[in-house]
Amino acid sequence: MTTASTLETTATPDAPAELTDGYHLVVDALKLNDVDTLYGVVGIPITGLARLAQAQGIRYIGFRHESNAGHAAAAAGYLTKRPGVALTVSAPGFLNGLVALANATTNCFPMVQISGSSERHLVDLKQGDYEEMDQLAAAQPFVKAAYRVSRVEDIGRGIARALRTAISGRPGGVYLDIPAAVLGSIMDAEAGAKTLSRLVDPAPRQLPAPEAVDRAIELLAGAERPLVVLGKGAAYAQADNLIREFIESTGVPYVPMSMAKGLLPDDHPQSAAAARSLALGQADVVMLIGARLNWLLSHGKGPTWGSGATKFVQVDISPTEIDSNRPIAAPVVGDIKSSVAALLAALKPGQIKPNAAWRDAIAANKQRNTERMAARLNADPSPMNFSSALRAVRTALATRPDAYVVNEGANTLDFARNIIDMYEPRKRLDSGTWGIMGIGMGYAIGAAVVSGKPVVAIEGDSAFGFSGMEIETICRYQLPIVTLVFNNNGIYRGDAADSAPSPTGFIQNARYEKMIEAFGGIGYHVTDTPSLGKALTEALEAGKPALINVVIDPTAGTESGHIQNLNPKRAVAH
């Protein structure tokens, strides 16, 4: 039996009715389904909802822009395997949040955006209501599903449906529209309580077919040069021990995609991350676990994949992902935990056996590349470049494997992804499938809120600018987030000292650390590697909001970082 929180009673001796309303039913439905945190920006018509949620024990984290609230909810969803919930106001607030909801969908993170909306009868006749917009229609193309609650008695159903849709199958973003009039509607409290329900098994296991499992094992057993590619779906699945057992018991080398770094520690002997090009280019059978053959894996085609004869096993929960870019010889459609467990159960000892020459080739290539990187890391140019700055971050973070790393930018992203080792699963959050800028402070806040652990956000100066105002949010809630702004005076690089601003250039030598000082946080301005190491170690130990302005040579970066090839060719000289 569920109980609803109630409004003041309007009972008379003749009609002893306790009443509830839409606000209370939303909060009751969320609590009943273990939603313990809301990320949002308030205003008409949801301020009362946020206040009531807080009063009823739901943690409310208030942001300065809805995109950042949404990104925090998305990160929370990814990290906890439960939908993160964002709350937005009508029209512009809703649209600001929609970027994050679409990004969550693209990245397969479970998230629900609940938005208030204006008066339906005015919106539908386009009569010019305050913040008028047909939000349901606007959300539809960008999300896994979009729903609207039109009657107060449907609130419980709407919330249950939104949460289940976000989390089941391939996770994604779900939009739930709640018009102001529904929030304000009143109904009998007892009848209202009966409209609420707690989800049973919201993300059911999806077992792979036994013949699919056998086919995959057979293909891997026949391989000489097998390779596993771990994606963020594998990290999300929280099947860490099973995946490790599969990799270690077969001896197959693996390459982690960026957010799968740390699923096995980056210093694991079977990691082929430092020999990525060789491993992808020469493997004869590749097993994708929770990784799509999208642009991040060159669509499974072209020189990255050597002769083009690579055969694929693909473990994924989404049947329509299979064959998306090239034929898959052995699809295993199921949830990763069940699928890897089934593979392990069907596997005979010694059945999958990577050739010794393959393992040796990877080891040799890895050693050569690691030595090359060490030489770059150990140089001490002045001003710092990306490598010399990241040397300090790498050393400091090696002693704090519990810290989360959030990372965005172009050069700042590419260098940090390669240089910063991760030692624990789901500790790295970055620009992801879209290559989006602006996730920085939102993801950092989401990670800090759900974990209570320190977060280090490694941000390009441009990337930081998209969500920089949330520094105030970080200080307001005293979250243990250390933001590093890799300050090279611009997008990719800075302008020459005396030139007018180019499309990529920013103000020269900006003092970003003063932003956090404005809100009572600790600011650092560092120009050399030892000072950076000291500042970061000190800030991590303090566990308080800090921002380190890391001065980087404005000429050190390259346009678009490591993905310059994606720019259209310039047919005519600019």
Ligand code: ADP
């Ligand atoms: P990466 O960017 O790290 O390569 P992607 O985001 O491209 O990873 O791929 C993640 C894949 O994982 C998606 O195709 C998604 O369907 C899949 N996935 C997510 N969660 C699960 C799960 N629990 N079980 C199986 N597959 C999953």
Ligand code: TZD
């Ligand atoms: N807007 C959004 C939302 N996402 C984007 N990816 C971009 C714009 C384009 N863009 C990139 O792809 S990287 C980048 C932008 C603006 C910023 C790179 O500059 P930075 O990093 O200062 O963050 P580096 O270290 O200077 O390269």
Ligand code: MG
């Ligand atoms: Mg920059």
